[in-house]
Amino acid sequence: MSEKLQIGKFTLPNRALLAPMAGLTDAPFRTIAANYGAALVVSEMIASASLVCGQVDMVRRLNKNTEFLHKKNMPHIVQLVGNDEEWLKIGAKIVADAGADIIDINFGCPAKRVVNGFAGAALMKDAGRAFRILDALANATNLPISCKMRLGWDDNNINVVQIAKLAQNAGAQMIVVHARTRQQFYKGKARWELVAPVVKALNVPVIINGDIVDEKSAKLALQKSNAAGIMIGRAALGAPWLVGQIGAALQNKETMIKTPNKRQLKNLILEHYQNILSEYGTYIGVRVARKHLRYYMQRAQMTIDKNIMRELLTEQKPNNVKNKIKEIFREQTYLAA
Numbered sequence: 434m435s436e437k438l439q440i441g442k443f444t445l446p447n448r449a450l451l452a453p454m455a456g457l458t459d460a461p462f463r464t465i466a467a468n469y470g471a472a473l474v475v476s477e478m479i480a481s482a483s484l485v486c487g488q489v490d491m492v493r494r495l496n497k498n499t500e501f502l503h504k505k506n507m508p509h510i511v512q513l514v515g516n517d518e519e520w521l522k523i524g525a526k527i528v529a530d531a532g533a534d535i536i537d538i539n540f541g542c543p544a545k546r547v548v549n550g551f552a553g554a555a556l557m558k559d560a561g562r563a564f565r566i567l568d569a570l571a572n573a574t575n576l577p578i579s580c581k582m583r584l585g586w587d588d589n590n591i592n593v594v595q596i597a598k599l600a601q602n603a604g605a606q607m608i609v610v611h612a613r614t615r616q617q618f619y620k621g622k623a624r625w626e627l628v629a630p631v632v633k634a635l636n637v638p639v640i641i642n643g644d645i646v647d648e649k650s651a652k653l654a655l656q657k658s659n660a661a662g663i664m665i666g667r668a669a670l671g672a673p674w675l676v677g678q679i680g681a682a683l684q685n686k687e688t689m690i691k692t693p694n695k696r697q698l699k700n701l702i703l704e705h706y707q708n709i710l711s712e713y714g715t716y717i718g719v720r721v722a723r724k725h726l727r728y729y730m731q732r733a734q735m736t737i738d739k740n741i742m743r744e745l746l747t748e749q750k751p752n753n754v755k756n757k758i759k760e761i762f763r764e765q766t767y768l769a770a
């Protein structure tokens with residue numbers, strides 16, 4: 434199997450990708466993951482109709498500042514979600530004008546508010562609409578398109594091979610499969626073996642996703658699915674280096690990416706914190722950062738006093754938060770990451 438991954442004209446440096454996670458994998462997070470060697474970092478999903486209507490958070494998710502990616506020769510991949518061809522076509526144009534290199538379409542989101550609007554994973558239930566959407570998107574843009582999907586709607590409707598083929602026929606140049614059904618949401622185990630028939634049926638790269646947390650699970654998922662690459666979501670929270678680290682390990686490179694030591698982790702968190710404030714402004718940034726601080730502390734397995742944790746997660750003033758982070762790192766044992 435090739436060590437690198439080809440998506441359209443783009444050659445990715447390894448086979449480990451960061452999954453899109455709305456509310457978490459924003460530009461500050463993706464920047465860190467990219468710096469640590471993730472092969473591709475996908476934007477949070479952007480609702481096409483809300484984007485077209487100028488909804489502020491959707492516009493933010495476009496991340497027009499793609500300089501850091503291009504310096505690394507990485508394509509900027511933006512994910513759209515929607516169920517209406519016309520909104521998606523206009524959305525695709527906005528995304529392209531904002532500097533995207535690849536447009537991904539979301540066929541996997543299980544959230545009620547998304548599937549009730551017949552978008553996300555609901556498209557797995559309606560092959561006709563799924564094709565119309567992919568076809569409209571492919572005709573609306575010259576950019577390569579990709580599609581992220583699930584195994585199907587539920588256990589009685591595992592139709593990922595059909596939908597993935599249809600996506601390929603519409604022009605998708607990469608398919609990501611989260612190896613669960615919509616009805617599973619995030620429960621139960623990802624069934625990597627059910628992605629093997631997709632790989633067999635397709636010519637474009639298929640990426641396996643779901644429950645990959647370390648080198649061992651990455652290798653097992655690849656072995657069971659024969660996929661061309663892996664995508665990691667939740668395991669990277671509080672550990673944005675993990676994707677690059679696994680990507681390097683899959684290449685058996687001698688230049689392994691090391692888990693940050695205590696001092697490096699403290700500096701990484703402080704830098705991430707500052708970047709979040711710059712991205713969102715202080716008021717929202719302080720609140721957005723709390724999710725990440727919680728993940729970092731959990732991941733580092735620091736036994737932090739409940740009161741100190743509460744202070745960290747409720748403090749309003751950025752300087753006080755930064756001082757708390759420093760204090761925690763001075764006083765706590767860093768067990769593992």
Ligand SMILES: Cc1cc2nc3c(=O)[nH]c(=O)nc-3n(C[C@H](O)[C@H](O)[C@H](O)COP(=O)(O)O)c2cc1C
Pocket residue numbers: 452453454455456457476477478512539541542581611642643644645664665666667668
């Ligand atoms: C909080 C959260 C937000 C997510 N947002 C998105 C999203 O915007 N687009 C998408 O395609 N998948 C989204 N996902 C699904 C992930 O990309 C991924 O498919 C899923 O978490 C399984 O992979 P994992 O086991 O590595 O986390 C989200 C998952 C979580 C937990």
